[in-house]
Amino acid sequence: MSKLNQVIIPTTCLYSLQAVDFVINDKKILSDISIDLEPGVITGIIGPSGAGKSTLLSLLNKLLSPTGGEIFFDGRNLSEYPSQELRKLVGLVQQRPHLFAGTVRYNLEYGPKIWKIKYSDEDLLELMSKVALPADFLDREIDGLSGGEQQRVSFARSLANQPCVLLLDEPTSALDIVSSEIIENTIKQLAKEGMKIIIVTHSLQQTQDLTEQLLFLKDGCFIEKTSTIDFFKKYDEEEIRTFFKSKTEEE
Amino acid sequence: MAFIDIFNDIWSTLSNVDILIRIALSSVMLLIIVILSLWQNVGMETMFLWSFFRGFIQIVLMGSILTLIFDISKIWLLYIVLISMCVFAAFSISRRYRYPKMFLIELLAITSSSIFILTLVMFSGVPAAFEGIIPYPPQGEFIIPMGSMVISNTMVITSIVLERTKSDILKAKGSVEAALALGDSSTNAVRTILRDSYKAGLMPSTSRVAILGIVSIPGLMSGMIIGGVPPVEAAVYQIVIFLMILSSSFPASIIANALFTRQFFTKEHQFDLVFLNQLAKIEEEKNAQIKKNKKKMDKLKEKLRRKNKK
Structure with a gap:
């Protein structure tokens, strides 16, 4: 596959958040968050719903800007980092697929086209194989795909930019077990290949299976950063269950 | 002075015997409606008489003001009239769609494109080519009605386009954000949405052109034919008007x-x-306003029902 990003993957500090606030409509979503994130491990962002996890994720690829404080990516202040350039390096997979109307091919080519790069059919098939999509899906309309297949296309669409960091916002919350497994395997494989992954999740099993370190948020505040193993040692089962309660379960 | 002129004008026209006969003949039709209403117990007699009387006065007054405007041959005065029409159009749209900066957006879009098209037509060979129908050099008689058609259609079309754009962006917020997350620029991320909005806005006028002559003879052309213009010339004139409307609305929509x-x-x-x-x-x-209105309507309906029962 033709190389899109010739960027050196950050080695010392992936992200550094310094006293980050996010306020919208006089409502504090995140307050005074300071974290340093090292590269090299899959990081999970966990916490009860309403903790501001998705907002934090959006701050990392500048879909939102903090209303206070500063965020550094690879040593550069995000407020000076050109948004489009940053988002090429930092991919995002949303909770729902939100595909563009058209074929799978159109969706996969969308990102590279922004950078005036044309992928060959082999390149596209290679992308699809990463998320276990069969080759004959390439020219199918997205309307005919199942929810799980659409989310896999959405995953592949983000990978098409060849990002070096991948942000995942509950990527499997709307999926069946089979599709979830495929996506989890993809995440593991990508991590092995050196991709930096930050995942927001409500799944206890996913947290244990995938992540190595955890950021624990509650009510917009940063509680702690620990290794996954320590986290599960520290809290008892009942407490942990309340942390992972998702919105849908509460309703 | 001007007012006295207007009344003198109205008086001299209305005291003409021919006109009086015409009014009398039309009144016969009004009488028929009133008799029908009485016979069928519709109870609309006073309403018929009052609305026609009122409408008659209003339109005669309007007509005489129009004669004043039509007599304008000073170009700069014509432009002032046209621009104030644009301002009013933008104002009425901004009252209906109360989105932020709507007045300014509409004003800029409508004024720039419709005035541009009108200027182009006024000073190109078009009026000269219609010698005998259109006075040349251009006068209010020709510019004002034409301008009103162009401006009002541009106003309606841009408002359809903007409303569509707004609702589509909100509907597709997720995929617009997905495009942004891939590194797309915001202008490019909404490109397909804008394309659809142009289609929604321009389609009705375009299909009206497509069925011209087969299904419909537009009011303007009918009016001209009744007024004595040869039908073929009226037809060509009608096409020019449609072209002006579209070529003003499209750029106005893009700007808006x-x-x-x-x-x-x-x-x-x-x-x-x-x-x-x-x-x-x-x-x-x-939405709250709509709910309120609905409640009011329901109450009124209830009252009417009770009255009818009594």
Whole structure:
């Protein structure tokens, strides 16, 4: 596959958040968050719903800007980092697929086209194989795909930019077990290949299976950063269950 | 002075015997309606008489003011009339669609494109080519009605386009954000949405052109034929008008969309949450108003029902 990003993957500090606030409509979503994130491990962002996890994720690829404080990516202040350039390096997979109307091919080519790069059919098939999509899906309309297949296309669409960091916002919350497994395997494989992954999740099993370190948020505040193993040692089962309660379960 | 002139004008026209006969003949028709209403117990007799009397006075007054405007041959005066029409159009749209900066956006879009097209037509060979139908050099008689058609249609079409753009961006917020997350610029991320909005706005006028002559003879052309213009010339004139409407509305829509969609995003290619919040509030108010009106209507209906029972 033709190389899109010739960027050196950050080695010392992936992200550094310094006293980050996010306020919208006089409502504090995140307050005074300071974290340093090292590269090299899959990081999970966990916490009860309403903790501001998705907002934090959006701050990392500048879909939102903090209303206070500063965020550094690879040593550069995000407020000076050109948004489009940053988002090429930092991919995002949303909770729902939100595909563009058209074929799978159109969706996969969308990102590279922004950078005036044309992928060959082999390149596209290679992308699809990463998320276990069969080759004959390439020219199918997205309307005919199942929810799980659409989310896999959405995953592949983000990978098409060849990002070096991948942000995942509950990527499997709307999926069946089979599709979830495929996506989890993809995440593991990508991590092995050196991709930096930050995942927001409500799944206890996913947290244990995938992540190595955890950021624990509650009510917009940063509680702690620990290794996954320590986290599960520290809290008892009942407490942990309340942390992972998702919105849908509460309703 | 001008007012006295107007009344003198009206008086001299109305005291003409021919006109009096025409009015009398029309009154016979009014009489028929009134008799029918009495016979069928519809109870609309006074309403018929009053509305026709009122309408008659209003339109005669309007007509005489029009004669004043039509006599304008000074170009700069014509432009002032046209621009004030644009201002009024923008104002009435901004009252109906209360989105932020709507007045300015519409004013810029409508004024720039319709005045441009009208200027182009006025000073190209078009009026000269219609010698005998259109006075040349152009006068109010020709510019004002033409301008009103162009401006009012541009107003309606741009408002359809903007409304469509707004609802489509809100509907497709997720995929617009997905495009932004891939590194797309905000202008490019809404491109397909804008394309659809142009289709929605321009389609009705375009299909009206497509069925011209087969299904419909537009009011303007009918009027000209009744007024004695040869039908073929009237037809050509009608086509010119449609072309003017489309060639004013399309660029106006592009300008309006560009200014309007800019508000949705920040310079950093993010959704502008403050603006989205404003929109949501406006939408809420609108829905509350609709609910209120509905309640009022229900109450009225209830009252009427009770009255009827009594």
